[in-house]
Amino acid sequence: MRNGPIENCARRLEVRLVRRRWMAAFALLAFPCFLGAQHTDDSKPAVTNVRAAEYPRVHADGRVTFRVKAPTAQKVQVQPGPAAGEPSGLGAGRFDMVRDKDGVWTVTTPPAVPGFHYYWLLVDGVEVNDPSSETFFGYNKETSAVEVPEPGVEFYLPKAVPHGEIHEHWYHSGITGEWRRAAVYTPPGYDANPRTRYPVLYLQHGGGENVTGWPRQGRMNFILDNLIAERKAQPMIVVMETGYAFRPGEKPPAAGAPQVAHSTLEDVIVTELIPNIDASYRTLADRDHRAMAGLSMGSRQTLQITLTNLDKFSYIGAFSRPPAADFDATSAYNGVFHDAAAFNKKVHLLWMGAGTTEHQIHDSAKASHEALDKAHIKNVFIEFPGTAHEWQTWRKALYDFAPRLFR
């Protein structure tokens, strides 16, 4: 590489001596600098990159070029995050990177399915984050990701419309004995209209994720801002809590045990979170103005919690519900579907959706939909073409689900 600021920057990535102008060296230390100064192609740095990182780069046709400087490694690969046992939209398997003489490793993937894709680097077989990527909490740890834009699709991008705000809301749980943090979205106009009260959607993340999932991976605030600005959705408060809650001494479910809706979480949500939210925000605190939805593990929790607490919820959304073998509409959830007329009167919306390429989940959700139809239970089934068990499915699910609420 030429001897210029970029090469010097790249050198500092390796050499942790602190020079005399320590402040500059300090700030640039390990700066995922401008690896490869010239780009004559149509690629752009991914929006999921850390500030000023040039890689990964996304091409107009959806190919992704990953690059990392690791001169002392023997082998570096890109590992897409697993997506419920089926290929992620980034790729079905690992991508081997190729090393150049300066120890810079590169690979360009085939065109990826648009959307948000978790990934890691494997450095000599050890799964680590890409220093060029922001981290997102998934798989129970901080994980790298790359965002591949979908041409013509803008509903989750920030636009020149009024914006809501996501609040970090701390409260103490007597049940778990710990401080818990919920993310709460208040809609545009919330502060300007201090006498207005709003309906509430409780929105849950998937297994291995946390409260930052819907804001950061899901971009739920932009999705709601845009829907509200277009008058397609009612202004609403959205509460996002962690889908894990354990009493002191309780352990996370053992390896191999299915991720069932844990009863402790149900207790926290119903007896602690809802009253706390109703006391802290200007909510419409009745079942006609309270919805719940979730993705994957969050959708199982949603079904478990709402269908057994119909005095509290009247809108239900199950996004990519894990396969439910032998779903029996007459007996499921303590027989809640047994009296179809009563159920249809009580519940304003029962919504299920899945991407068409998360085959197992899609087929199971469709089968449940048909079983519910057969039992005369009013329900909605929406499928999203070409998306897998990934965030592009769940953004689209929220985009379809939210306008149906509170009408």
Next chain:
Amino acid sequence: MRNGPIENCARRLEVRLVRRRWMAAFALLAFPCFLGAQHTDDSKPAVTNVRAAEYPRVHADGRVTFRVKAPTAQKVQVQPGPAAGEPSGLGAGRFDMVRDKDGVWTVTTPPAVPGFHYYWLLVDGVEVNDPSSETFFGYNKETSAVEVPEPGVEFYLPKAVPHGEIHEHWYHSGITGEWRRAAVYTPPGYDANPRTRYPVLYLQHGGGENVTGWPRQGRMNFILDNLIAERKAQPMIVVMETGYAFRPGEKPPAAGAPQVAHSTLEDVIVTELIPNIDASYRTLADRDHRAMAGLSMGSRQTLQITLTNLDKFSYIGAFSRPPAADFDATSAYNGVFHDAAAFNKKVHLLWMGAGTTEHQIHDSAKASHEALDKAHIKNVFIEFPGTAHEWQTWRKALYDFAPRLFR
């Protein structure tokens, strides 16, 4: 290891086959599981660990035990994050980890100085994050960290007091042509008192960090919540913006260039951010009710921006200001200190502080304080014993600075 849930969990860390109970495997995939089931010592998992990660563990005397499973690596070390050219409170150099027969690497450090310490793992020489740690944005990338409690020090811990909220506030900058995100803390009672207006502190992070620094590393919300509850500080709004702003086509400062307060940032803060905050929140929008402070690079920016915009600010805080060689009180900042009587009347507080073990910065700040004293400029200099160029210094700085505002 015995054949139990923990061993199975550890196996899944390596083996990425998806079993039939895919949902459980999916959730547990790469779960930084219970490495080492029994703890007969006094150590506890660090609060900076990801959910359920047992390591790193902090002992009562401040030693830290790091552990990671990396069977295919040849060498694994712990690298403390650099702290302005002087030893971090975690350690002066790298710690070599020792591998056991199962490929689990471990090291226990000597007692660490209490506080928040950035670190990385070096896997075969490649700097990566510890999968067991949450990530925190520093050094221009996502970085691991370990929190070592300080016995008897609780001012930055969550307590049973009313809590403020941190908002994610998006706005569009015409100057940079991009969407910018500020973190805004509103004090306890903000929503309940819709006619009350509040003073504002603009609080900046250090080089290589971003808007999440003060909330996540600094725990500023708990610091303010506790001060306000004890009536030691006035309820105030705190605005935390990114300390980087570039016009289209502008590049980050070149390697080797000092991190000066970039004029584009000044333009964004003064002409865009302040009006936007005053329009979006119930602020007292005058100079007597507007303060600015920052750490390290943020303190240079603070001094540059406030001292040349005294029509906008009247309280100034410089936390760990980088060394300023040849500080001349008569000529600095366009001669703002020249007329001491006028300055002292205009500026309610000029505050400088440093940790005693960030020697260069401490000595330089002290020298500037003495130079200002000599020029009859009213100013405060506070030193924090035993802390380095790290977040424990800056938490303590905020704890000392905030009660002095808006009295």
